């Protein structure tokens with residue numbers, strides 16, 4: 552609770568139970584004169600905005616809606632350059648939070664608010680992601696649900712007592728978070744990691760196998776997707792269209808155990824058709840144009856980027872440092888990828904780039920030479936050396952083990968001759984001193 556609450560507080564408002572009960576609580580319990588509700592559009596379904604607007608009206612809440620879809624879509628495509636996944640699923644909620652938090656902060660500044668509030672509990676990631684952004688300002692940050700230790704049950708009773716406009720029951724079986732990039736479903740029976748979910752939890756994806764196989768072509772320029780099947784599309788339209796098309800094939804379902812920032816392990820289900828298509832296609836193009844060492848080094852960079860993304864720290868200095876490397880690698884990620892949509896999969900089946908680090912004649916089984924001045928037999932020396940140090944190390948270890956075993960069985964007498972003669976015998980290609 553703040554020491555001197557006064558003025559107006561800007562509340563991250565979705566119209567759900569948590570944020571609805573926050574409205575009277577911010578006045579009654581915290582003493583604020585006024586509350587404004589801010590809903591940020593990152594691609595939620597229309598009906599969520601209708602519900603938020605209706606609830607706000609019934610509450611007499613001054614309600615602002617901010618469209619941040621473009622900004623969010625750009626961040627999603629930035630995550631593609633980083634092959635951005637956390638524990639195997641594309642980052643969705645995590646990337647949306649800083650965008651939402653920034654949009655609310657802007658409204659709060661324009662409206663002269665003295666505080667910012669969210670309805671997150673003290674168990675999840677979102678409280679951390681929101682506050683990481685909000686604490687860049689001087690405004691007070693308030694988290695009523697966390698600070699007052701509210702449970703859903705208490706909230707429902709309180710809402711009923713106050714006649715607050717919330718849906719009957721628990722307002723839905725699962726807790727669902729939807730944006731352009733992903734739809735997450737958690738709670739209820741899904742909390743049991745052993746429970747096998749039915750088709751009813753999915754909304755964006757059809758059961759795999761329900762549509763005829765199709766292919767699509769994506770055009771990349773320096774890591775950015777610029778066209779789908781040759782047609783230029785903005786980021787938002789691209790993602791929306793791919794969600795539709797790939798969703799029909801059941802592409803992009805994840806059912807995982809996720810480690811939250813505070814250490815809690817939770818069972819999460821996600822749908823992310825467009826993200827899966829774009830991530831798979833992008834990686835396919837990188838595999839064509841980046842060198843082996845760039846690919847392997849970039850995996851570590853990508854992983855760190857995704858961790859920062861998961862933490863909601865897309866503005867951290869480290870994130871920017873990692874992006875400098877990622878951007879440099881993307882200067883070659885230009886070309887096209889053909890993706891086949893089929894049976895829950897988005898499989899890259901063709902790739903083409905002027906930056907391809909690939910020589911068909913060099914790799915071909917039908918060409919004798921590798922290049923004009925490299926013959927196949929030039930590999931003989933390389934093949935002789937390959938694994939040299941490992942063979943040597945294993946041999947040494949065997950000899951030491953043999954000596955120790957000899958000591959144990961011969962009562963401590965080890966024959967020097969035995970030791971050296973075996974080195975000269977089949978030594979697995981490890982030269983002894985006089986052969987150097």
Ligand code: ARG
Nearest residue numbers: 644645676726727728735737
């Ligand atoms: N566990 C994910 C994250 O922290 C998504 C949570 C989405 N929330 C929900 N109510 N389904 O990024």
